Amino acid sequence: xxxxxxxxxxxxxxxxxxxxxxxxxxxxxxxxxxxxxxxxxxxxxxxxxxxxxxxxxxxxxxxxxxxxxxxxxxxxxxxxxxxxxxxxxxxxxxxxxxxxxxxxxxxxxxxxxxxxxxxxxxxxxxxxxxxxxxxxxxxxxxxxxxxxxxxxxxxxxxxxxxxxxxxxxxxxxxxxxxxxxxxxx
Amino acid sequence: xxxxxxxxxxxxxxxxxxxxxxxxxxxxxxxxxxxxxxxxxxxxxxxxxxxxxxxxxxxxxxxxxxxxxxxxxxxxxxxxxxxxxxxxxxxxxxxxxxxxxxxxxxxxxxxxxxxxxxxxxxxxxxxxxxxxxxxxxxxxxxxxxxxxxxxxxxxxxxxxxxxxxxxxxxxxxxxxxxxxxxxxxxxxxxxxxxxxxxxxxxxxxxxxxxxxxxxxxxxxxxxxxxxxxxxxxxxxxxxxxxxxxxxxxxxxxxxxxxxxxxxxxxxxxxxxxxxxxxxxxxxxxxxxxxxxxxxxxxxxxxxxxxxxxxxxxxxxxxxxxxxxxxxxxxxxxxxxxxxxxxxxxxxxxxxxxxxxxxxxxxxxxxxxxxxxxxxxxxxxxxxxxx
Numbered sequence: 001x002x003x004x005x006x007x008x009x010x011x012x013x014x015x016x017x018x019x020x021x022x023x024x025x026x027x028x029x030x031x032x033x034x035x036x037x038x039x040x041x042x043x044x045x046x047x048x049x050x051x052x053x054x055x056x057x058x059x060x061x062x063x064x065x066x067x068x069x070x071x072x073x074x075x076x077x078x079x080x081x082x083x084x085x086x087x088x089x090x091x092x093x094x095x096x097x098x099x100x101x102x103x104x105x106x107x108x109x110x111x112x113x114x115x116x117x118x119x120x121x122x123x124x125x126x127x128x129x130x131x132x133x134x135x136x137x138x139x140x141x142x143x144x145x146x147x148x149x150x151x152x153x154x155x156x157x158x159x160x161x162x163x164x165x166x167x168x169x170x171x172x173x174x175x176x177x178x179x180x181x182x183x184x185x
Numbered sequence: 186x187x188x189x190x191x192x193x194x195x196x197x198x199x200x201x202x203x204x205x206x207x208x209x210x211x212x213x214x215x216x217x218x219x220x221x222x223x224x225x226x227x228x229x230x231x232x233x234x235x236x237x238x239x240x241x242x243x244x245x246x247x248x249x250x251x252x253x254x255x256x257x258x259x260x261x262x263x264x265x266x267x268x269x270x271x272x273x274x275x276x277x278x279x280x281x282x283x284x285x286x287x288x289x290x291x292x293x294x295x296x297x298x299x300x301x302x303x304x305x306x307x308x309x310x311x312x313x314x315x316x317x318x319x320x321x322x323x324x325x326x327x328x329x330x331x332x333x334x335x336x337x338x339x340x341x342x343x344x345x346x347x348x349x350x351x352x353x354x355x356x357x358x359x360x361x362x363x364x365x366x367x368x369x370x371x372x373x374x375x376x377x378x379x380x381x382x383x384x385x386x387x388x389x390x391x392x393x394x395x396x397x398x399x400x401x402x403x404x405x406x407x408x409x410x411x412x413x414x415x416x417x418x419x420x421x422x423x424x425x426x427x428x429x430x431x432x433x434x435x436x437x438x439x440x441x442x443x444x445x446x447x448x449x450x451x452x453x454x455x456x457x458x459x460x461x462x463x464x465x466x467x468x469x470x471x472x473x474x475x476x477x478x479x480x481x482x483x484x485x486x487x488x489x490x491x492x493x494x495x496x497x498x499x500x501x502x503x504x505x506x507x508x509x510x511x512x513x514x515x516x517x518x519x520x521x522x523x524x525x526x527x528x529x530x531x532x533x534x535x536x537x538x539x540x541x542x543x544x545x546x547x548x549x550x551x552x553x554x555x556x557x558x559x560x561x562x563x564x565x566x567x568x569x570x571x
Contacts, residue, residue, distance in 0.1 A: 019357050023189045026359055032189065035356035038215075038300065059458045061352050061451040062543040 001054040002148065003064045007083050008073035011043035013135035016163065017073065018049035020139055023157035024149045025053050033058045046077060053148070071142060072096060073117075073134055078104065092183055094142055096134050111183045115141040115176055124172040126165060136162065140173030141180045151177045190360045192353035195323045196262065196288045196346065197222035198360075199330025201232045202368040205260040205286070206375075209237040209248030213267040214300045215350040216290040220262055242267035246274040246287075253283035254389055256380030258334060261285070264350065265292035265299075265306045272310070279314030280405060281390055284337030284375070286330070287315075288346045290354045291450070291501075293538040301539020302350035304449070304502035308478070308510045314405050316344040316412055317478040319449045323353060323360045325476075328429055331363065335372050336419050340412045342405070350539065352451040363427055371426055412480045433482035436489045438464055439471030444495040444554045445528075447473045447515060452499055452535075452542045459547040470551055475511060483518040490519065496528040497554030499547075501536040508532045508564040531560050535567035 004021070008014025018034035025032050033052040050064040066086040072095040077083060084093065089109045095101065096117040106112045117137035127133035136158050143154045154177075155170045162169040190198065196219045200208070208227070210220040226232040235252075239245045242263050249259040263271060268289055278285050293303040307317060316336065320326045326348055333344040348354055363371075379387070393401060416433055424430030438460050439445055448456045453474040463470045473489050475482070490496055500509025507513065512532035519527055533550045536542040546567055553560040 015355075019189070022357055026187075026189050031359070033356060033358045035351060038351060038355070058358070059454045060544070061356070061454045062541050065543075 001052055001056075001058065002069075003067045004051040004053075004069050004071060005064050005067040006049040006051070006071045006073065007077050007081070008047050008049070009043070009077070010045040010047055011131070012073050013133045014047050014049045014073050017071070017135035017139060018051050020135065020154070020157050020161055021051050021142070021149070023161050024139070024143075024153040027153045027156060028149060030054065031056060031058050033061075037063060046081065067091065069094070069146060071138060073138060075099075075104075084110065092146060094138065094145055096138060113141075113145050113180060113183060115180055117141065117176055120172050120175050120179070123175070124165075124168040126168060126172055136169040137172040137176035140176035143173075144177045144180050145183050147182055186362050186364070187359050188362060189357050190323060191218070191355055191357045192323050192326050192348050193218040193290070193355065194222055195326045195360050196330055196348070197226060198362055199327045200260045200286070201226050202363060202365060203286075203331050203334045203372055204258065204369075204374070205232070205234055205334075206257040207235045207237065207249065207252035207259045208261065209239055209245045209252070209259070210261045211239055211242045211245045211263070211267065213242070213264050215292060215354045216262045216264045216267070216288070218354075219288055219290070223260075242270040243274060246271045246278060246285075249285045249287075250274060250278055250281060250283055253278070253285050253377075254281070254381055256375070256377040258375040259285050260287070262288040262290070264290045265294055268306045268310065269294070272313075275310055275313045275315065277390070278343045280401065282341040282405070282408070283343060284334070284341055285343040286333045286337055286346060287343065288330070288348070290348055290350050292350045299538050300350065302352060302501070303537045303539065304347070304510070307345055307347050308502050310345070311479065311510070314342060314409060315479060316340075316342055316409075316416070317347055318344065318476055319347045319478060320353065320476075321451060321453045321474065323356070323358050324429065325431060326353065327360050327362065328423060328427065328431070331368055331372060332419050332423055334375070336412065336416055338375050339415050339419070340408045342408050342412060347450070349451045367426065371423065409480050413482065416477060416480070431476055432485075433475075433477040433480075434485045434489060435474040435476065437472040437474065439473065439489060439493075441469055442471035442493055443469040444497065444551065445471045445473050445490060445493050446547070446550055446554060447475060447496060447498040447511065449475050449478075449499075449511060450501070452501060452547075455542060455544060456499075456547045459544045459551070463551060468555075470555070478511070478514075481514055481518070486515055486518050487522060490515070490528050491522065492526045493528045495531070495554050495557065497531045497533055497550045499533050499535060499542075499550055501542070503534055503537065509534055529557065529562070531557060531562060532564045533567055534564065540568065
């Protein structure tokens with residue numbers, strides 16, 4: 001079983017990112033499970049979303065405390081939370097940022113990768129300039145970086161499930177996929 | 186057809202497949218997305234139903250009662266304070282013998298204000314004469330939703346379909362959605378024996394004198410007893426057609442068990458994983474899942490626990506001043522069992538207000554059940570903060 005934890009804020013699409021990732025992997029025949037930890041439901045509140053992927057039926061229904069990999073949709077969360085808490089050694093950190101990843105000083109146990117998902121989302125008119133919706137771009141990048149799911153599956157899931165602008169969301173996923181390099185895991 | 190659905194979406198799709206005709210509902214977290222999805226399905230023409238927006242949960246159930254009395258298949262959904270506000274009409278629906286199906290997304294009662302899961306909202310409705318089914322997975326939610334209408338319409342009692350807030354309601358996983366024509370074969374349109382009929386006017390729920398009220402209660406009680414066999418039969422029939430059955434209880438790896446833990450809802454799923462780990466280490470432990478709280482499967486529980494030395498019961502609920510509610514029911518079921526077969530029973534409270542039930546929670550309960558030297562018999566709080 002592989003476990004992911006997404007960090008986002010309410011309204012940014014972290015929960016939908018989990019769902020889209022689950023649908024992508026379901027299309028590849030995997031067992032999947034995703035759920036958010038809601039705090040109070042409001043825009044801007046920190047939200048964690050978990051995704052479990054397995055070749056066997058998934059029975060654990062508790063939260064994920066020791067993820068294999070994490071995805072950070074909003075880098076401002078890093079100031080307030082220990083986002084890498086419980087992250088397994090050699091875990092990948094995918095972070096939406098325009099900065100160089102070295103600026104975040106993540107422990108050397110991990111493989112951080114920066115994705116400028118906000119720029120890509122803005123290019124495709126997803127959300128607004130101040131509040132871009134980065135989830136589909138992040139997923140495209142995740143497909144390339146982790147190799148855990150194919151771009152085709154991500155694009156198919158996005159076209160089926162994206163609440164709005166399926167074509168633009170799919171294009172953002174493809175652009176993000178092509179903007180990053182795979183990490184050997 | 187398989188789709189990745191949240192627990193709440195699953196309820197909505199199950200209700201669509203069951204072809205509910207009237208839905209009256211009022212939003213409340215974490216249930217709201219059930220009725221949002223149903224409103225969409227009605228709006229898109231995928232479900233031919235009247236969707237009645239109302240001003241409170243009390244009115245929601247009143248709407249369902251009126252519609253059911255008129256012979257319609259009816260559905261509503263709620264949580265916590267919303268269910269509590271329905272309480273007067275919860276009794277009415279059952280004594281009126283109306284086969285309404287209600288999805289309750291388990292949410293802890295306020296205050297302190299909370300939106301997270303525990304079972305006190307639904308268990309507070311224990312003595313109202315509703316059937317209650319506690320679900321472990323989204324697939325079980327789908328299958329139970331469809332079964333619920335059939336069972337309700339046979340025994341003429343309302344059914345509460347219960348699922349954990351967030352751990353099911355907002356959890357997405359793959360669900361097999363039965364084909365509409367298959368569900369139609371299993372669940373034909375509802376034909377009420379007695380209903381509002383303008384050509385043949387009747388009075389319903391009128392003044393019931395001292396000479397006859399007790400008999401109404403007797404018949405309600407008998408209907409609940411009948412629900413034990415009807416639930417089993419409907420589940421078997423469902424299994425023949427769709428390949429999945431659940432039973433009223435499910436013993437898991439209980440062969441020659443030294444100790445068994447009793448669980449409900451999503452805690453069961455996590456506990457299966459833990460039981461497998463203990464069995465792999467050679468420990469003789471097992472699990473008993475209870476799916477139906479009403480009717481309470483007394484005989485099946487007795488059979489499963491008879492002769493087992495130690496039993497630990499996980500309650501995600503509390504009867505203040507007494508203990509866990511499932512523990513009460515199970516102990517009452519075991520009272521007149523011969524002493525040599527009657528297990529030592531330990532009660533555990535965990536996971537209130539949405540606190541996570543992890544493998545460690547289950548491990549601790551198993552440890553304290555197997556090695557009870559420092560375990561209280563009646564009530565043990567797990568992971569209680571100072």
